[in-house]
Amino acid sequence: MSDAQTIVIVGSGHAGAQVAASLRQEKFAGEILMFGDEPGLPYQRPPLSKTYMKDGNPDRLLIRNQTFFDDNAIVLRNETRVAAIDREAHEIVLADGERQRYDHLVLATGAVNRALPIPGIDLEGVLELRTLAHAEDIRGRMGAADHIAIIGGGFIGLEFAAMARGLGTDVTVLELADRVMARAIAPETSAYFDEFHRSIGVDLRLGAGVDKIIDRDDGHTGGVVLKDGTRVEADLVLVAAGVAARDELAREAGLPVENGIVVDTMLQTADPAISAIGDCASFIHPLGDSRMRIESVQNATDQARAVALRLAEGQGGGGHPPYSGFPWFWSDQGDRKLQIAGLTAGANGRVVRRNDRGGFLVHCFRDGRYIGLETVNAPGDHLMARRLLAAGVELDRTALEEAGYDLKAFKNRL
Ligand SMILES: Cc1cc2nc3c(=O)[nH]c(=O)nc-3n(C[C@H](O)[C@H](O)[C@H](O)COP(=O)(O)OP(=O)(O)OC[C@H]3O[C@@H](n4cnc5c(N)ncnc54)[C@H](O)[C@@H]3O)c2cc1C
Structure with a gap:
């Protein structure tokens, strides 16, 4: 993509903020404009259900401060909803009718909570x-x-x-x-x-x-x-x-949506001038066997980096390697840290173990092949599984059994 070009990002959450930052890291010198409908600077959502409820300090949530956006010439327009995409004109249309041209558009619109269709849902409290x-x-x-x-x-x-x-x-x-x-x-x-x-x-x-x-x-x-x-x-x-993808902009612009905005293996929509990343994107991961949407910070961040690299290298279209960011996730519940390495939902075999530090582990297999690890309070095991699996080290159940399910035994294969 030439440096005279304009990249517009819709959504200023984890994915939107990261794609802007990564574009500059990858030396993209064109214009970057990011539109977000929430007030303030981009912030991290995970602490909202965890530490924020106790400390109430919004400053600790910020992904980047204002100086970062200023220094990197990233124009952030908050409290500004994008109402439509005019694909023919290569423009987005804001809620007040203002238009902004783009050479490439990145949709990072996230997700919205599912409302339950039950009586009383609108009551106070x-x-x-x-x-x-x-x-x-x-x-x-x-x-x-x-x-x-x-x-x-x-x-x-x-x-x-x-x-x-x-x-x-x-x-x-x-x-x-x-x-x-x-x-x-x-x-x-x-x-x-x-x-x-x-x-x-x-x-x-x-x-x-x-x-x-x-x-x-x-x-x-x-x-x-x-x-x-x-x-x-x-x-x-x-x-x-649960949540639903915010895919309405794409749908109304005639782009395919299927539980999220449909993208190809390079995270590009049916329109080569538009990509979609993060919670809103429905994609095919090489480790999965069908289209999926992943709601995690890892997914939002890694997809943002992948798209930034592709755009900074000037490849709006084909010829770029497929997105293959290795999926991992965490959830803190009280003093228990759940961590997941890999797409463990596809497992048809599991082995439960405890480590010598009181951690709980579920090793997950699919047809005898190691596909991931779910752990509680076992960060070392989680990291080892992540490193091995992300490096493509093939492990089967027999080998793991022989090693007493100690992943460190396979460190030399990294
Ligand atoms: C309470 C909570 C706890 C979580 N905990 C974890 C955790 O422990 N670990 C983990 O991995 N993940 C966690 N997640 C999930 C994680 O936060 C999301 O996966 C991540 O935020 C996705 O990033 P995103 O940029 O795709 O979407 P978002 O962060 O949702 O950002 C999308 C932004 O786009 C804006 N937007 C949408 N449409 C428009 C429009 N038309 N015009 C302008 N702006 C628009 C939205 O308002 C929003 O600000 C948690 C989420 C929540 C809510």
């Missing part, structure tokens, strides 16, 4: 958590709340549950599935966290479908009613029932 504004609102209400009901036993619901228990609040988690975090982790790891949350006093209900949210008679929630008629009294209700 029914909360969601995706943005800093949501987190500030929740923090302001937590002090006066004795009991919070959380709809959804996924990562965010459970992180929040542990944090709230730490503050002394009564917590009920309502999960529709028969185990927690079922979509993303092995049954053994779910069982570990089930036990942990109950041990810190979380009232965890599985197979719990929510029928409606109760009105306390003043427009504020008083809890929820389950499908079986059980009432759960609560002062606040947090809905943490």
